[in-house]
Amino acid sequence: MDTPWLDRRQLRAWIRLRAVLELLPGVLDAQLRRDSDITEFEYFVLAVLSEAPERTLRMTELAARTNATLPRLSHVVTRMERREMVERFPCPEDRRATNARLARAGWDTLRRAAPGHVDAVRRNVIDALTDEQVDQLADIGDALLSRLDPSGTMSAIYARHDGPDEEDA
Amino acid sequence: MDTPWLDRRQLRAWIRLRAVLELLPGVLDAQLRRDSDITEFEYFVLAVLSEAPERTLRMTELAARTNATLPRLSHVVTRMERREMVERFPCPEDRRATNARLARAGWDTLRRAAPGHVDAVRRNVIDALTDEQVDQLADIGDALLSRLDPSGTMSAIYARHDGPDEEDA
DNA sequence: AGATGAAGGTTGTCGCGACAACTGATTCTG
DNA sequence: CAGAATCAGTTGTCGCGACAACCTTCATCT
Secondary structure, eight states, rough: OOOOOOOHHHHHHHHHHHHHHHHHHHHHHHHHHHHHSOOOHHHHHHHHHHHSSSEEEEEHHHHHHHTTHHHHHHHHHHHHHHHHSSSEOSSSSOOOEEEEEOOOOHHHHHHHHHHHHHHHHHHHHHSSHHHHHHHHHHHHHHHHHHHHHHOTTTTTHHHHHHOOHHHHH | OOOOOOOOOHHHHHHHHHHHHHHHHHHHHHHHHHSSSOOHHHHHHHHHHHHHHGGGGEEEHHHHHHHHHHHHHHHHHHHHHHHEEEEEESSSOOOEEEEEEOOOHHHHHHHHHHHHHHHHHHTGGGGGSSSHHHHHHHHHHHHHHHHOOOOOTTTTHHHHOOOOGGGGO
């Protein structure tokens, strides 16, 4: 708590980051709501499930990968279940656990939503940066997540394997 | 809409950024709620007001600088007014307009909250990065905001003048 | 085995932000 | 200078996420 104020360069970076934090989620969310009637978080849930073996994950694991709390995920899955985008069924190996599986309507939604969403990410993020900055951003993200998410559940996934990408489901 | 998928490097950057977007706001918000009983957004409102001439800004201008919509700001100011952190009074020059002024309790709250908040920003952001990365992040932020906030109301402020910093109020 | 504690989920309540609808003041236009 | 469009704000409704409380089921310890 005895840390000094931020200097001008640090402040400049922080103010910018703060603005991005405030603006970007809303922009991406609005696009998906408008065009596909799902939230960005729901999109991500669909995308993560679509890559999992059997398109199925336990709630806890899904929560970790989407970086949600369990209560939040539970609520979201309840809503998605009503729209038949996912199914819940008890886990055979552990009777405490619940599995979530991508259902037909969810897969269709994901496929239809993907192009527009990727396009939005491109327009608002990727295309604004040079190739060099894209790499810098990835490294900066790594550094920040080492503090925010030490276990690395969320970000590590896509870095490791050579398999399908998030948007590729 | 005919844009291609993201390649691996782009995807890596995007996944990281997305994770940061999901995690960082909650962390900072939780610290301020716990230690000072205000949200991060309220903190920012207080900080912006504290730097304005007469510690007063019109609602529209305050909304622009904090990057909130007017309805959102109006609700927030209503709550803060109840806690006597800010005051609202009609603008003499334009009878449509309302001014918001930092009140005593708001100033006290800001002063007490600042060290802990700065510390949190430091621990979770600044200290995780090299000096070089801090500058890179600022440039990346600029680039992103050129798409997200073309008018530059939010981020430009602190870049221009030599005056007091956000945290310096 | 029985108790204790931990893990995995669900549900309820509350607060905040988005969006739409509205009021009142001001500027523009013919 | 009357009417239309615009600007500045406020208010109401709704949906989502945070947090806390709770219920099972599994793991441990003795």
